Amino acid sequence: xxxxxxxxxxxxxxxxxxxxxxxxxxxxxxxxxxxxxxxxxxxxxxxxxxxxxxxxxxxxxxxxxxxxxxxxxxxxxxxxxxxxxxxxxxxxxxxxxxxxxxxxxxxxxxxxxxxxxxxxxxxxxxxxxxxxxxxxxxxxxxxxxxxxxxxxxxxxxxxxxxxxxxxxxxxxxxxxxxxxxxxxxxxxxxxxxxxxxxxxxxxxxxxxxxxxxxxxxxxxxxxxxxxxxxxxxxxxxxxxxxxxxxxxxxxxxxxxxxxxxxxxxxxxxxxxxxxxxxxxxxxxxxxxxxxxxx
DNA sequence: AGCTCTTCCTGAAAGC
DNA sequence: TGCTTTCAGGAAGAGC
Numbered sequence: 001x002x003x004x005x006x007x008x009x010x011x012x013x014x015x016x017x018x019x020x021x022x023x024x025x026x027x028x029x030x031x032x033x034x035x036x037x038x039x040x041x042x043x044x045x046x047x048x049x050x051x052x053x054x055x056x057x058x059x060x061x062x063x064x065x066x067x068x069x070x071x072x073x074x075x076x077x078x079x080x081x082x083x084x085x086x087x088x089x090x091x092x093x094x095x096x097x098x099x100x101x102x103x104x105x106x107x108x109x110x111x112x113x114x115x116x117x118x119x120x121x122x123x124x125x126x127x128x129x130x131x132x133x134x135x136x137x138x139x140x141x142x143x144x145x146x147x148x149x150x151x152x153x154x155x156x157x158x159x160x161x162x163x164x165x166x167x168x169x170x171x172x173x174x175x176x177x178x179x180x181x182x183x184x185x186x187x188x189x190x191x192x193x194x195x196x197x198x199x200x201x202x203x204x205x206x207x208x209x210x211x212x213x214x215x216x217x218x219x220x221x222x223x224x225x226x227x228x229x230x231x232x233x234x235x236x237x238x239x240x241x242x243x244x245x246x247x248x249x250x251x252x253x254x255x256x257x258x259x260x261x262x263x264x265x266x267x268x269x270x271x272x273x274x275x276x277x278x279x280x281x282x283x284x285x286x287x288x289x290x291x292x293x294x
Numbered sequence: 295a296g297c298t299c300t301t302c303c304t305g306a307a308a309g310c
Numbered sequence: 311t312g313c314t315t316t317c318a319g320g321a322a323g324a325g326c
Contacts, residue, residue, distance in 0.1 A: 001319065033303095057320075084319050085304080100304085119303040121320060160297060169321070177319065226306090226318080266299060267319070 002082040004143055004174030005217035006228050006236065007057050010088055013231030014052040017090050018061065021049045022108040029102035033083075033117065035125035043075060043126060044105065056139055056173035057081060059088070060132065075126040079135075083121030085227040089114050118227065143174040143210055151207040155195050162198065162206070163191035164265035175210065178223055178245045181270050183210040185244045190276040191269040192262070197279065216241065244270040 002010070023044045031037035048064040061078040080088065085100075093104075093112040103115035103124065115124065125131070140146075140154060154172065155165055165171045166180040175183070184191050186209035189202055198206070222228060222236030225246070229235050243253050248261040252272035261270050 003320095081320075083303090083321090117303095118305070119319090121303065123321090158296085164298075167320085265297095268317090 001084050001176055001178060001225060002086065002222070002228050003057060003176035003179050004054075005179070005214055005238065006222035006230075007054050007059060007082065007174075008218050009222045009230050009236060010082070011052050011054045011059055014059070014061070014088070014090070017111070017231075018049045018107075018113070019051050023047050023049070024106040024108055027104040027106075030120065031102070033102075033120045033122055033124060035123070035127075039075070040078075040124070040126045044078070055079075055132070055135060056142065056169055057176070058135065072130060073128050075128050077127045077129070077132055079123075079125045079127045079132065080115070081123040082228075083117060083119065083123065085119045086115065086117040086122035087227060087229050087233075089116070089229070089231055089233045091233070139169045140172045143172050143179075144214055146172060146207075148204055148207045152200065152203040155206075156198060156200075156203045158195045160195060161191065161264055162189060162193050162195045163267070163269055165195050166210075167265060167267065174214070177267050177269075178225075178242070179210070179213055179217065181245045182243060183213045185271060185276060186213060188275050190278050191264045191271055193279045244272065246270065 023046070026041045026044050028034070028037055028041060034040060050062045050064040053060050053062070059080040059082070061080070063076045063078065065074070065076055082088070090111050090113050092110070093106065097114070098116050100118045101114050101116040105113040107113060115122070141150060151172070155162070158165055158171070163180055163184065166175045166183070167177065181191065183206065187202065187206040189198065189206055217223060217238040220236055220238040220241065221230055223238040223242065224235035225239055244259050247259045247270060250259050251257070252259055252275055255272065255274045257272055257274040259270055260273050261268055263269065
């Protein structure tokens with residue numbers, strides 16, 4: 001499940017090989033996850049790649065602007081979201097093609113950029129600057145860049161449960177289920193706590209925990225659970241450092257209590273019931289979800 | 295307005 | 311053994 005650290009790792013890999021390359025041709029398989037496949041196939045050939053960057057969990061491949069592409073509505077960005085099972089790799093076109101590979105871009109150095117996505121939860125779009133700006137306006141600050149004060153202001157004022165907010169890209173961008181759970185464990189905060197019930201100290205601790213967790217994950221090139229690999233096709237190693245995610249029933253590394261799993265905001269949430277004390281049970285929640293004891 | 299739930303997709307694993 | 315059911319989750323959109 002590519003989240004900020006995995007996308008960052010892929011982007012760094014692509015930055016090493018893509019800038020300056022010309023896209024020679026486009027071949028497509030299934031296209032239901034591509035915003036406008038005809039436009040993509042028509043407009044990409046002949047364009048040169050200027051750079052690669054990350055925006056939240058989006059990968060943005062910027063195309064060099066020719067004279068004709070100078071106007072602001074020109075589609076100068078290839079925006080790619082890996083969804084849950086997306087992978088982008090570059091390598092020789094002679095390498096065997098993995099099943100569910102749906103985009104092939106031939107490059108002028110003889111290599112091929114491929115997009116593979118089993119579940120096709122990913123998204124690909126040839127986008128104009130205005131679309132990238134709209135994404136920026138819609139979403140919150142990047143989880144790695146946001147300061148402690150801004151984090152407390154954005155998150156601490158909301159009535160939603162903290163886990164739901166961490167997953168909401170409009171509140172803060174880049175975090176998914178793995179790093180939300182790992183960060184909450186590190187900060188000793190229960191995933192079902194209301195954000196506006198957290199103390200200033202807890203918000204500071206959570207801000208610190210998020211950034212420390214994300215940076216540690218980037219150092220280990222991300223977490224490979226099912227499908228994630230970097231742009232060279234190699235898995236990350238941060239899954240070895242997971243403390244709660246997918247560890248139901250195992251002993252908490254801090255206190256030894258069994259890790260539990262509950263649903264919060266429609267997502268599996270793993271936590272230590274001793275280190276991360278539950279919110280005071282509200283009658284509404286108690287009546288609906290009996291497993292909220294602890 | 296602000297929050298939670300449902301939906302899309304495939305394959306692995308559990309259930310019977 | 312072999313079938314069916316459940317589950318995983320990012321983010322848009324529906325619903326409350």
